[in-house]
Amino acid sequence: MTTDQPPLLRVEGLRKTYRTGAAEVVAVDGLSFTLRPGGALGIVGESGSGKTTTARMLIGLERPDSGEIHVQGRPLAASVRGRAARLARAKAVQIVFQDPYLSLDARITVAATLDGVLRLHGTRDPAERAARVRTLLARVGLGDREAAALPRHLSGGQRQRAAIARALAVEPAVLVLDEAVSALDVSVQAQVLNLLADIRRDTGIGLVFVSHDLAVVRYVCDEALVMYRGRTMEHRPVAELLTAPDHPYTRLLLASVPRPGWDPDSISRRRRALDPLGAPAGP
Amino acid sequence: MTLLRYEDLSITLPGTARPVLDGIGLTVGAGEAVALVGESGSGKSVTARAALGLFPEGARTTGRVRVDGTDLVGADAASLRRVRTATAAMIYQDPRAAINPVRRVGDFLTESLRLVHGWTRDRARGRAAELLDAVGLPDPVRHLDQYPHELSGGMLQRVVIAAALTAEPRLLLCDEPTTALDVSTQAEILAVLGRLRRERGLGLLLITHDIELAASVTDRIYVMYAGRIVETAPVGDLFTTPRHPYTAGLLGSSPPLDAKAPERLVPIPGAPMGLLESAPGCAFAPRCRFAEPGRCDQAPPPLSDHGPARVACHLAGELTLTPHRDRPGDHHPHRNQEVR
Ligand SMILES: Nc1ncnc2c1ncn2[C@@H]1O[C@H](COP(=O)(O)OP(=O)(O)O)[C@@H](O)[C@H]1O
Ligand SMILES: Nc1ncnc2c1ncn2[C@@H]1O[C@H](COP(=O)(O)OP(=O)(O)O)[C@@H](O)[C@H]1O
Ligand code: SF4
Ligand SMILES: [Mg+2]
Ligand SMILES: [Mg+2]
Numbered sequence: 001m002t003t004d005q006p007p008l009l010r011v012e013g014l015r016k017t018y019r020t021g022a023a024e025v026v027a028v029d030g031l032s033f034t035l036r037p038g039g040a041l042g043i044v045g046e047s048g049s050g051k052t053t054t055a056r057m058l059i060g061l062e063r064p065d066s067g068e069i070h071v072q073g074r075p076l077a078a079s080v081r082g083r084a085a086r087l088a089r090a091k092a093v094q095i096v097f098q099d100p101y102l103s104l105d106a107r108i109t110v111a112a113t114l115d116g117v118l119r120l121h122g123t124r125d126p127a128e129r130a131a132r133v134r135t136l137l138a139r140v141g142l143g144d145r146e147a148a149a150l151p152r153h154l155s156g157g158q159r160q161r162a163a164i165a166r167a168l169a170v171e172p173a174v175l176v177l178d179e180a181v182s183a184l185d186v187s188v189q190a191q192v193l194n195l196l197a198d199i200r201r202d203t204g205i206g207l208v209f210v211s212h213d214l215a216v217v218r219y220v221c222d223e224a225l226v227m228y229r230g231r232t233m234e235h236r237p238v239a240e241l242l243t244a245p246d247h248p249y250t251r252l253l254l255a256s257v258p259r260p261g262w263d264p265d266s267i268s269r270r271r272r273a274l275d276p277l278g279a280p281a282g283p
Numbered sequence: 284m285t286l287l288r289y290e291d292l293s294i295t296l297p298g299t300a301r302p303v304l305d306g307i308g309l310t311v312g313a314g315e316a317v318a319l320v321g322e323s324g325s326g327k328s329v330t331a332r333a334a335l336g337l338f339p340e341g342a343r344t345t346g347r348v349r350v351d352g353t354d355l356v357g358a359d360a361a362s363l364r365r366v367r368t369a370t371a372a373m374i375y376q377d378p379r380a381a382i383n384p385v386r387r388v389g390d391f392l393t394e395s396l397r398l399v400h401g402w403t404r405d406r407a408r409g410r411a412a413e414l415l416d417a418v419g420l421p422d423p424v425r426h427l428d429q430y431p432h433e434l435s436g437g438m439l440q441r442v443v444i445a446a447a448l449t450a451e452p453r454l455l456l457c458d459e460p461t462t463a464l465d466v467s468t469q470a471e472i473l474a475v476l477g478r479l480r481r482e483r484g485l486g487l488l489l490i491t492h493d494i495e496l497a498a499s500v501t502d503r504i505y506v507m508y509a510g511r512i513v514e515t516a517p518v519g520d521l522f523t524t525p526r527h528p529y530t531a532g533l534l535g536s537s538p539p540l541d542a543k544a545p546e547r548l549v550p551i552p553g554a555p556m557g558l559l560e561s562a563p564g565c566a567f568a569p570r571c572r573f574a575e576p577g578r579c580d581q582a583p584p585p586l587s588d589h590g591p592a593r594v595a596c597h598l599a600g601e602l603t604l605t606p607h608r609d610r611p612g613d614h615h616p617h618r619n620q621e622v623r
Contacts, residue, residue, distance in 0.1 A: 046465040047436065155554045156323070185322040185492055190536035190550035197547065212465035215538040219548060242540065256466040257540045258499035260522055264474035268419070271467055 006073035008206040009035040009058075009093075009174050014067035016053050016230075027053040029230040031067070035174065040200055040207035042217030042238065044253065045227035051210045054227075055178040058208060059095045071173055087121060094167035096160070098179040103163035104151040110137070110162045111147035117169040136165045140195060157188030161195065168199070174206040175199075181216055193219045215257050218242060226250045248274055285349075286454045286486040287311040287334055287371070292346035292356075294329060296339055301561035303329050303339070305510045307346070308586070313453060316480055316487040318497030318518075320533070321507035322555050327490045330507070331458045334371055334488070336363040350454065368399060372447035376459040378439035381446075382431045388415075389427030392446055414445035418475050437468035444475060454486045455479070462491070473500050494533045498522050506530050509556045509566035511583070516592035524604075526594040528571045531604035565597065573598055 014031040017024050028050040035041050043051050056062035058069060060076060069076040071092040080086050096103060105113050114133045123129050137147050140161040151159050160180060167175055177196070181189045197220060200207055209220045217224050218238050225235040226249065233247040245251045252274060255267050292307040304326050311317045319327050329339065333348045336355035348355045350366045358366075375381055382391055392414065393407035402410070408427060415423035418441040431439055440460065447455060457476065461469035477500060480487050491497050497504050498518050506514045506521075506529065514527035525531040535549035553570040562568060564580035571579070575598065584595045596602070 046467045157554065186494070186533060187322060187536045187551035188554065190538070190548035191552075193538065194547055194550060213538075214466075215540045218540065218544075219538050252467060254540065256470045258466075258469075258473075258493070258496040259540070260498050260518070262470075262499035264470040264477060264500065267467065267470040268474040271471065 005037075006070070007034040008037045008039065008072060009033075009208070010068075010070040011058075012068045012070075014054070014057060014069070015065045016050075016057060016062060017065055026230050028057070028064075028227075031227075031230075031232060033225055033235060035206045035208065037206060038200065038204040039223070040209060040221040042214075042221035042224035043208065043210045043227060044212065044214055044217055044224055046212060046253075048229070049227040050230040051212075051227060052178055053230075055095060055176050055208070055210050058174070058176050059093045060089055090170050091121070091172055093174045093176060094170050094172040095176040095178060096163050096167050096180045098183050100156075100159040100163035101151060103166050104159065106151055109148055109150060110142070110154070110165075113162075114166055114169050117166055121170060132169070136169055137162075139168065139199070140165045141191070155188070157184050157191060160184060160192055164192075164195070164199075168203075168205075172205065174208060176208045176210070178210045179212070180209075182211065182213065189216070196220050213257070214242070214253055226253065284313045285310050286313050286351055287488065288347075288349040289330070289333070290347040290349070292330075292333060292348055293344070294333070294338060295343045296558065297341045299558040301510065301556075301558060301566075303342075303510050303558060304333075305583075307510075307512060309505055309512065309515075311454065311486040311488050313486050314480060314484040315503070316477075316489060316501040318489045318491060318501040318504045319507060320491060320494050320497045320504055322492055324555055324557065325507045326510040327492075327507060328458055331373065331456045331488065331490050334454070334456050335367055335373060368395075368450055370452055371454040371456060372450060372452040373456045373458060374440075374443055374447055374460045376462045378436060378443045378463075379431065381443050382439065384431050386430075387427065388429050388431065388434070388442055392427070392442070392449065395446075396449055410449070411445070414448050415442070417448065417479070418442075418445045419471065420445075435468075437464055437471060440464065440468075440472055441475060444472070444479075448479070452485070454488070456488050456490070458490045459492070460489070461496070462493075469496070476500075493537075494530075495537050506533070511566065511595060512586060512593075513567065513595045514592060515586075520591045524590075524592075526589050526592050526599050526602070526604065527596050528573050528602065528604065529567050532570075565595075573602060 012032050014028055016028040017026050031054060033041060043054060045051055053062060057064050076092060077085060077089055080089050111133050114136055115129050118129045118132055142158060142161055146154055146158055181192050184192060193216060209217060211217050221238055224238045224241050226233040228249050233249045241250060245254055252270050289307045289309040292304055293302050294304040295302045307330060319330060321327050334350060336358055338344050344356055351370050353362050353366060389408060389411055392411035396402045396407040396410060411427060412423040415426055420426050420438060420441055461472050476487060479485050489497060489501055501518060503517055504521050505512050508529050514530045521530060525534055532551040536551055538548060551570050556566050564582060565584050568574040568579045578597050584597045586593045586595045589599050
């Protein structure tokens with residue numbers, strides 16, 4: 001990578017507030033980061049910390065109050081009009097949610113869903129599409145039987161693989177995963193985590209991996225950004241974050257992961273002690 | 284004292300190829316925390332519900348489930364009611380599904396005290412506030428007048444635990460109580476459950492798909508696969524010396540929080556067996572890297588004693604399954620290295 005090559009994804013000063021009645025919630029506040037080609041950033045934090053709001057802004061589902069998102073040097077259109085612009089945005093960033101049904105059409109087979117995506121993005125030749133569908137499904141470890149199945153006839157892990165294949169079909173620059181492995185059983189979760197690591201290695205796609213669980217982030221990402229109430233607490237290489245966490249909130253998150261000899265009482269106390277202090281501003 | 288005892292419990296649903304539960308044996312004593320671990324579909328929730336005398340519609344049930352001595356298989360309505368209102372209580376994964384969204388927290392908590400026990404409104408509210416305090420909610424009296432949507436998932440799960448405590452049960456059945464919560468909130472809920480167990484001597488059956496979590500907060504673990512208990516051992520033994528390949532597989536696929544851990548997890552290949560499939564031998568054989576034709580596919584392996592553990596594997600005495608982490612100075616490039 002040369003230094004004048006723009007980062008794959010650049011996020012600058014992102015802010016999003018929600019108003020419910022009289023109350024205003026700052027869901028995301030002053031979020032900035034860059035992602036290099038092939039990079040993988042984990043966004044970690046407890047529920048309500050602003051992770052999903054961030055993910056939704058990255059795919060243009062939510063318009064930031066202020067701040068900028070650039071993909072491959074071009075601003076991500078906050079609102080798109082027309083088919084060409086919509087397709088261009090889809091090619092910039094794709095997302096996989098915790099619930100794979102949000103990416104799949106429950107009424108048609110997995111292969112038909114992928115075929116539709118390829119057609120939409122301009123692959124005219126049906127034979128070429130069919131071959132590409134097979135390659136994409138093989139990429140995520142699914143075969144002909146799964147290709148011909150309706151989503152509800154697949155296991156949870158297979159459905160999530162199909163959702164990942166659907167996102168990859170668009171050949172996006174950046175893939176956002178919002179708690180995409182959180183609902184899976186560990187044995188299947190491990191399969192999907194390894195798959196994501198392979199995809200990263202083989203494609204140069206950039207990953208933004210959102211999770212409340214630092215232990216899974218460690219398996220996919222080289223950097224992690226810890227959020228708390230919309231603010232960035234710490235943004236470091238994962239290995240450093242694990243061995244020398246700077247921020248008390250990061251230390252609390254690390255301590256919260258269950259392990260033998262674990263003392264939930266002390267975590268509970270520490271969490272309370274941290275809360276009233278409010279969230280110190282980011283790094 | 285044994286509060287909950289499953290004796291060879293088997294349940295078969297109509298139109299299925301194998302029992303959903305097959306010869307379950309499990310005990311929980313007063314003040315004891317026991318975990319039942321397995322992947323989704325293994326039969327954990329069916330097991331838990333049986334402890335309230337709730338058996339699937341149309342199912343054929345054999346064996347016994349004793350709660351405080353009373354067998355719930357074929358029990359009459361009066362005994363079932365007594366167990367459900369006074370001895371055992373269940374906490375489910377999704378607190379929002381357990382609470383009526385349009386009623387205040389206080390009404391939810393005081394309902395049974397007023398209807399079943401005939402308490403006055405003030406007395407019931409006082410008790411409800413005490414219980415909210417016991418589960419660690421910061422401002423009990425204020426929460427009584429709040430609606431469920433005003434509380435976070437973690438707070439609401441505490442309300443559900445408080446509700447379970449109104450009848451002063453001696454046995455808490457917790458079916459994935461923290462699966463919908465983030466890790467920090469999970470720690471808080473488990474702190475509450477641990478405190479209740481210590482202070483009130485409650486027996487706790489923790490049902491979870493997370494073996495790390497189970498190992499962190501319980502004394503004994505039962506590992507379930509396709510409706511059978513495949514291994515049970517004291518926590519320390521299970522974690523350092525798994526004896527069933529499935530247990531070792533669960534440990535190998537759980538991501539550790541260790542900067543020096545190797546780059547790849549070791550998943551268990553394939554997927555669990557559904558209810559419409561059956562196997563003449565070991566149900567884990569299609570996913571097991573040690574499966575031996577002629578030995579593993581003949582008959583289901585029975586649970587037998589191996590040191591401090593009981594294991595259902597034909598090769599249990601022959602395999603050495605070393606766990607993969609949390610051993611100082613020992614970080615293998617391949618986790619979960621098994622040696623034959
Ligand atoms: N559509 C919305 N309307 C109002 N508030 C919202 C909305 N979406 C999210 N929020 C609030 O924004 C904050 C961040 O939420 P979210 O991004 O979903 O966090 P996370 O994904 O980390 O759990 C929370 O306080 C949440 O209640
Ligand atoms: N009432 C029922 N009728 C039919 N099938 C059921 C019923 N309850 C559970 N099952 C099936 O039994 C199996 C075990 O279910 P369950 O105990 O919920 O698993 P777990 O809690 O381990 O995920 C699953 O295949 C499930 O679909
Ligand atoms: S009985 Fe055979 S197939 Fe089953 S777990 Fe043991 S070694 Fe594996
Ligand atoms: Mg979220
Ligand atoms: Mg269940």
